[in-house]
Amino acid sequence: MGEADIIGRMNDIAQPHDRLFKAVLSHPETAGALLRERLPVEVSRLLVPEPPQLVEGSFVEEHLWSYYADRLFETRTLTGKPVLFYVLLEHKSYEDEQAAWQLCRGIYGIMEQKSRAEGNWQKLPAVLPMLLYHGQSAWRIPNELLALIDADEAMTPWLLNFRFPVVDLGPIPNQELSQESRLRTCLLVLKYGTRDPQEQMEAMEEIMAALAETPELLIPVVMYLLTTFSHLNEDHVRQIVSRVNPQEETEMLSQFAQEILAKNKLEWIALGRQEGRQEGRQEGRQEGRQEGEQQGEAKILLCLLQRRYGDLPSWVSEKVSNARPPLLEEWSMRILDAPSLESVFADPS
Secondary structure (H helix, E strand, C coil): CCHHHHHHCHHHHCCHHHHHHHHHCCCHHHHHHHHHHHCCHHHHCCECCCCCEEECCCCCCHHHCCCEEEEEEEEEECCCCEEEEEEEEECCCCCCCCHHHHHHHHHHHHHHHHHHHCCCCCCCCEEEEEEEECCCCCCCCCCEHHHHCCCCHHHHHHCCCCECCEEECCCCCHHHCCCCHHHHHHHHHHHHCCCCHHHHHHCHHHHHHHHHHCHHHHHHHHHHHHHHCCCCCHHHHHHHHHHHCHHHHHHHHHHHHHHHHHHHHHHHHHHHHHHHHHHHHHHHHHHCHHHHHHHHHHHHHHHHHHHHHCCCCHHHHHHHHCCCHHHHHHHHHHCCCCCCHHHHCCCCC
């Protein structure tokens, strides 16, 4: 894979939450469990027992993909009325005060699409929004659009408004995330995807146990862990594979784990180079562009080394901080197949 190919795929690695969320909720039964368990009771009891159908497409603007993912589902009430559920995953590490506005834009987009598809429509279907949140801090933002409107109280009955349930994964005990195993595995890893590294690694045993019950999610979950769990390394992947699918451990490690590890390391290297150049330009205004770029690339290399080999001895930081950009780049490429931390820095001769 060339560097141009790697850089062209960096948008994919930037949205790991989006990929996992959409992959898991593509299963109608899983989507049905989410709606059944997390919608207000007075709404969920009106729905037909059949799983909802996924409506393809996204109503999140491209420049917001790194903050939101969405899924749209269609079903009916027991009285036969159509109803659409718009589920927005907010994957910042903190709550967004403007989330209600993003939901509003999504709802408008859905209504607009429906009105165009049915030119002779007399009534539009109900669109009910839901926000799924897995940031580090607790959700404290009011769950209605009107909270964003600057208006006198006497005007509020005449203004556009809607309320939406917020599913904040943080306060929910892990065992109570869902009764549906596939959904529980997904919500569990999403819950820890924005946590600090120590919390992430402490949750690994529970994540592996959940994966053992849902082995069909092995690939998307490991992909997610590799791009969000900063301390996950090759040994951890081996443990996951041997726990989830021990009968095919050798084949999966050779054909799956190694390939995934290499791909993600290459992408992180490419992303690191881009961030290093950006940081270099920013710091260059004060200390000189070359020195700023060197500091940026050194920072990224240390992150990559920690990701691959775990906690780093002090000599590594000193060696990296004193190296020039060409040598930093060479060491970054060695991470792909170096068997040990020491071999990354070994003299080629």
